[in-house]
Amino acid sequence: MSKLEELLNELCPNGVVQKKLKNIAFLKRGMPLTKLNAVSGDIPVISGGKEPAFYCNTFNRNGENITVAGSGAGAGYVQYWNIPIFASDCFTVTGLEVIETKFLYYFMSNIQDKIYSTKKGGGVPHVHISDVENFDVPVPPIKIQREIIRILDNFTKLTAELTAELTARKKQYAYYRNLLLNISPMNVCEYKLSQIAKFSYGYTAKAEDKGDARFIRITDITSDGHLQENDRRYILLNDENKKYMLKNGD
Template sequence: MSKLEQLINELCPEGVEYIRLKECTEMKRGTSATKKTLSEGQIPVISGGKEPAFYCDTANRYGETITIAGSGAGAGYVQYWNEPIFVNDAFSIKGSKNLNTRYIYHYLLNIQEKIYDTKKGGGVPHVHISSIENFLVPTPPLPVQEEIVRILDKFTELTAELTAELTAELTARKQQYEYYRDDWLSKNTNKKSLKQIALSSRSGGTPLKSNKDYYENGTIPWLRTQEVVFNKINKTDCFITELAVQETSAKWIPANCVIVAISGASAGRCAINKIPLTTNQHCLAIEINPEVALYKYVFYCVCNQYDDLIAKKEGARGDLNSSRILGLEIPIPYPEDKEKSLAEQQRIVDILDRFDKLCNDISEGLPAEIEARQKQYEYYRDKLLTFKKKEAAENE
């Protein structure tokens, strides 16, 4: 029998009381402030995000403190601090003499999604004290709380260490992948431009947003540049109608094109569409001549020359144009022997595919291991923070 089981059997064999959060903790709203009203310093200012909004020289909370972000995209995010902080657009929670603050922190992490679900507001989402203050907290005796904290803190530490090790391994594998990709793709001095190896190239269009007939009940995949992230496109977030294809420049392109983003922050990123689809005007779709090059090989080559593409960007938004992209030169092995050339391209693709799968597929390899460890921690955290209720609590 574990130490925790012994403590529970000795100190709360009949279960524990569940008490409202506001009745067993100290909850305080933050103090409204801005960079103009606070002097710059080293103390974190906790507002609406996961990271400190800025740093000041004044603290309004000391010692063990839990904060819950009050507004913005991170509204509801739970953090633990054991240093001076300034709570701004957030609120703080501290334990009482009968409730360990670190125990409360683990409990709130365990119901993080429930806290997120309390968000209100049509514009900027907010989480308010009133939305969570009546959450019921299991309150076992302090020795039980302390043992749970010890176990979960150790689990957190081990999970963080393992995640760091796996992340370092993943980073090393990616660097190895990029090294070999560059090495294999730079050995061939015979080069052809994308224009020379393309059967066709075209950009798309954005159907008029105000025309609902172009979008309502649309079934035709329509790709936007934010979905082009050195990946394979098997589906799109948006769809348009057949009428949009007939009346606008958003035309069908065949599967297995190399697609390069040509505008804004995403310019230079590339992808392969594994399904026929349409695109917006900020995507350039290049249909590769299979007699000269494999589309997957060309995709890897374009990925490998991302920095070269970035260097070609121009204008205030950092755009590319089709001529600059189509002028990009691709190494073609054994250009005098088509069969040998395509075989060598396939060999390189097969090797790079294995690296890519290891590095990026969340269902296999290292990323899956990281996710599995996190889920294991969450499973045990939930088990440790679930108690039988005392009968008195059930009858309240």
């Protein structure tokens, strides 16, 4: 049994209580700020997008805060901050005594699609405090919340490390690929492609749903060079078309 399961059995034998978001958190609208009226600095200005709109020299939120983008294509996007920020075209959510702000962030990010679904407005969609304040939120004891935060923080860290490792491996692969394939003419003989390879046109035929061999069309090949599995077509083999058969390694 995991530590989390032990805590749940010990502290929540009858299940976890749920409460309205507005009853367990402080929700506050941001303040208008344009780049034209701001002084440049290193404080992120959180607005309607998934990235800071720009950076200024003053803040109106500090410590732990959840931001929910207010308008535009990214309206409803949930983010967690633990640095000074300027909340502009967004609203912020901070947990009260009964709930950890970061636990609340993990919960809200888990229902991100539900928050997106509250968007209103034709040309420019909006998400308002009134759209989410009545959401039900599970409120386990603080001890359980902190254990959940610890687990999810570790997963987040591992994911970031794996992403960084994958990026590094891709760069390493590209380096050695270029090193191996960009060979200097001084060290190797060069030939025209026509001198070392045979080129043939494909077979023209009407493909059928059934047959002896799969008929490969240009639309069957994906952008990364693999064959599509759906919409397969076939032909019946005969003496004329057998010479067009592909072999392993072609």
